[in-house]
Amino acid sequence: MAERAPRLWDVARDLHRHPELAFEEHRSAALLGKELEAEGFTVERGVAGLETAFTARAGKGDGPCVALLLEYDALPGIGHACGHNLIAGAGLGAALALRDALPDIDGTLLVVGTPAEEGGGGKAIEVEAGVFDGVDAALMFHPGVHSWTSAPLTAQVQYRVAFRGRAAHPTGNPTEGLDALAALIQLFQTLAVVQRRLPEGSHIQGIITDGGRATNIVPEYAEGRFGLRGLTGALLDEVIAELTRAAEGVALATGTGVDVAQVSTRYAHFRNSDVLSETFAAHLARAGITVGEPTPGVYLGSSDIGNVSVRVPAIHPFVAILGPDESDHTPRFAEAAGGPAGRTAMLASAEALACTAADVLLCPDLGARAWTELRAKEAAGR
Incomplete structure (x- = not known):
C-alpha cells in the first residue's frame, strides 16, 4: 500500500x-x-x-x-x-x-x-x-x-403531501374559500403531537414547498415535503402510516382534498x-x-x-x-x-x-x- x-x-x-x-x-x-x-x-x-x-x-x-x-x-x-x-x-x-x-x-x-x-x-x-x-x-x-x-443509520424516505381547497377573496367572500395552506399548517401542528410518541430513531421533519401565490387570495393549493425516518424498515412503515392518517384526518376536518405520495428513493x-x-x-x-x-x-x-x-x-x-x-x-x-x-x-x-x-x-x-x-x-x- x-x-x-x-x-x-x-x-x-x-x-x-x-x-x-x-x-x-x-x-x-x-x-x-x-x-x-x-x-x-x-x-x-x-x-x-x-x-x-x-x-x-x-x-x-x-x-x-x-x-x-x-x-x-x-x-x-x-x-x-x-x-x-x-x-x-x-x-x-x-x-x-x-x-x-x-x-x-x-x-x-x-x-x-x-x-x-x-x-x-x-x-x-x-x-x-x-x-x-x-x-x-x-x-x-x-x-x-x-x-x-x-x-x-435509519431507514428513510420522503413524501409529498398536497392539499387542495378552493380559492376566495379573504374579505370579499371568505366563507367560500377552503384554505389549503391552513390545512397544511394544521398538519404540521398535528405531526408535532405525533412526533412525541414515535419510537426512538424515528421522526418526521417537513418543509412547506408551496404556500400560495398572494396574501389576498385564500390558497387553493398548498404542498409540503416530509422526510420520514424509522429505526427499521418496519418502523418506517409505521411512520408513513402515521403521516397518512394525520393528513387524511386534517383533510376531513378542513373540507380539503389531500394527496400523499412518495417522492424519493427509499x-x-x-x-x-x-x-x-x-x-x-x-x-x-x-x-x-x-x-x-x-x-x-x-x-x-x-x-x-x-x-x-x-x-x-x-x-x-x-x-x-x-x-x-x-x-x-x-x-x-x-x-x-x-x-x-x-x-x-x-x-x-x-x-x-x-x-x-x-x-x-x-x-x-x-x-x-x-x-x-x-x-x-x-x-x-x-
Missing part, C-alpha cells in the same frame, strides 16, 4: 478539487474507471442504467465474491463535506492492493462505483438492477467525527455484519486506529448502503477525521477531507478493507458466518 499511497492521494485530492453532484459525477467515474482499467480490471460503465455508475472485475469467477464500494458524489455548495473522495480513494486502494497480493484470485473481486448517495440512491437502484446478486460481502468505510465499528436501515466489521476493526488496529461501538441512542442519518446491507453482508465503519464536537456536511469537514487527517484515515482504511476482503476470499468460513448472522438478523427484524 505504501508505494501506491501517493497516487491514491492524488486521486482523492483530484476528486476533492472537482466535486460533482448526484448523478452528475462524470469526471469522477471516468477517473476511477481509468485507474482500475489500467491495473487489469474489466470495467463496465453505465451499469443499472446510470451513466455515472460502473463495475470493475478481477479474478477467476470461482469461489466467493467480494464487493468494494466507491462513493464519489459531493454536496451542493460545500463539495466533499461528507468525505466521499476518501471513500473512493480507500476503495480504489483496497482493490489495487488486493490485486497485487492475490493476482490469481480464486473468486471475484468486484469494485462498484455507486453514484448519488446524497439523495439519489444509486446503491438502491443498483441493488434492484441485480448488481449485488452473487456478492458475499460488501465493504466500505466512511470518514466521520467518530471512530465506530458500524453505522447507526433507503433501508443499515444492517451491520458484526462478523465482518470485527475483522475490519482488527486490521485497522494495526495502523493504530481503534474503532469502538456506536454511542447508544445516537443516529447518524440514513444512506443507501442500507439497501445493500439487507441483501448482502455489509460493513460501513466510521473512521474519524475530526473530533466528536464537529460535524460532517460542514466546510470544516470538507477541509479535513482534503487534508492530512483525511489522508491518514483513507490509507489506513484502504489497507484494512483489502485485508478484510482477502479474509473473505481465502477463508470460506468467514463468509458463511456472515451470511448466517445476516439471516438471523433478518428473521429477528433487526
